[in-house]
Amino acid sequence: MxxxxxxxxxxxxxxxxxxxxxxxxxxxxxxxxxxxxxxxxxxxxxxxxxxxxxxxxxxxxxxxxxxxxxxxxxxxxxxxxxxxxxxxxxxxxxxxxxxxxxxxxxxxxxxxxxxxxxxxxxxxxxxxxxxxxxxxxxxxxxxxxxxxxxxxxxxxxxxxxDVDLGAFQAGQFVGGGDIGTLYAGDSAGEGELREVFVYVQDADREVIVRADRAVQDYRPETGDRYLVFGDGYRYDGKAGQRDWTVTRFERHGLLVDTREAVDVExxxxxxxxxxxxxxxxxxxxxxxxxxxxxxxxxxxxxxxxxxxxxxxxxxxxxxxxxxxxxxxxxxxxxxxxxxxxxxxxxxxxxxxxxxxxxxxxxxxxxxxxxxxxxxxxxxxxxxxxx
Known part of the structure; x- marks a missing residue:
């Protein structure tokens, strides 16, 4: 009406x-x-x-x-x-x-x-x-x-x-922060990455890790975050020099971030x-x-x-x-x-x-x-x- x-x-x-x-x-x-x-x-x-x-x-x-x-x-x-x-x-x-x-x-x-x-x-x-x-x-x-x-x-x-490896997209380089540069060729689900490459700048030396797989180990009590690698190699050295150290491992942990809980102002x-x-x-x-x-x-x-x-x-x-x-x-x-x-x-x-x-x-x-x-x-x- x-x-x-x-x-x-x-x-x-x-x-x-x-x-x-x-x-x-x-x-x-x-x-x-x-x-x-x-x-x-x-x-x-x-x-x-x-x-x-x-x-x-x-x-x-x-x-x-x-x-x-x-x-x-x-x-x-x-x-x-x-x-x-x-x-x-x-x-x-x-x-x-x-x-x-x-x-x-x-x-x-x-x-x-x-x-x-x-x-x-x-x-x-x-x-x-x-x-x-x-x-x-x-x-x-x-x-x-x-x-x-x-x-x-x-x-x-x-x-x-609380961010974990599940947030990373396989096939892409991710950089920034203490983690340096991370690349994973594939993802196996449940936070596990395959064909992993990591580059980290440690003081005046460089650390490169290449592994078949990697998972994250986050410890909330300390705020530490580790990348735990399986079956790979770690390269330590300084660019331009020949004294690089190569280490083969079955399991290796790398501290990539220490983020303590803080009060947000x-x-x-x-x-x-x-x-x-x-x-x-x-x-x-x-x-x-x-x-x-x-x-x-x-x-x-x-x-x-x-x-x-x-x-x-x-x-x-x-x-x-x-x-x-x-x-x-x-x-x-x-x-x-x-x-x-x-x-x-x-x-x-x-x-x-x-x-x-x-x-x-x-x-x-x-x-x-x-x-x-x-x-x-x-x-x-x-x-x-x-």
Missing amino acids: SLLYSVRKHAETDERGRVVALIFSIIDRYLFREAAAASFAVFLVLFVVLAANRSIDYLADAAGGEIPAEAVAVLMGLQVLRYLGVVVPAALFIGMVLAMGRLYRDSELPVLAACGVGPALITRGLAYLAVPVAVLVFVLSVYVAPWASYQADVYSEQAAR RDREGTATAELIGSDHLADIAEVHWRLSMPAMVIVLTVLAVPLAKAEPRDGRYGKLLSAVLVYVAYFQLLTTGHEWLEEGRTPAELGLLWVHVAALLAALAWTRYRFGGLWPVRRSGSLGN
Whole structure:
């Protein structure tokens, strides 16, 4: 059942005074449903892009043997939680613009405007969606993001200590760290490598090991990691000299890494908001204002979406998409600049980033007045709004 049909049906059965209140209730629910559906679709797209972008780096680390393959999913999930506070406002804003753009294209909002439904009432309907989302973003930015940032650092350190030979890809040279250079021609599964070649720089001498197979022996109590070779040769010497020592072995262990467990220090992004609030450091104050800016941005973007989405019936369905992206980028960039100014002391700490939101809100109200002639349109004689 369409919105206008529902309004007409109730208008025929109820008293006129009650109809107006009922119309607005129906409009609120209709705008909520349309904006929520569009915003959720945009969120899914942005979520996939964010997850794919974050997973690329971790997959590269796993392929290079820096972290175990099973750690990729956990680290990716923590990083997604870290950035959801920025993604959700963007998804909501773009979704609102797309939803209302469709309503303008189908002439639904112009008809409602003729009945006295102005931008203030449209904003009210969108606010039923924006306010809960702002609360969600507040929780994500103030509590979840710092926790996820710190947990990602802790888990990365733990994963780097627990990495095993199963993370190495057979047929590829892997270099870096104390292990020097490692190559395995084949893998037998369960962490065992075949046709292994290892090069290690030991002080002013070089060590080369060639073996038929190798497994890792990790000792968590000390953090030592050994490569245990079977059936091979070890060559010790110095480049350019002839005093190389060749040793044949059936079993040989080589210490390739000593990584003791360390306490991961919290950086500013991983510090709890309650701890930052009591700080006098400008960078800490700027971080607090940045986190609080995300839910505030949700409310301001909702007001901005109303004049931005206004379109003519012949405009394309996605005609306002580029404009919405540009508006969001400009707003976010202004917040970023304000954050840098606050860190450098160019703006008062008491003012924080409030000036950015106030400026954006005033611009939204001025834009609304320009596009609609005011928040409450003049109702025509004989219309439903009288």
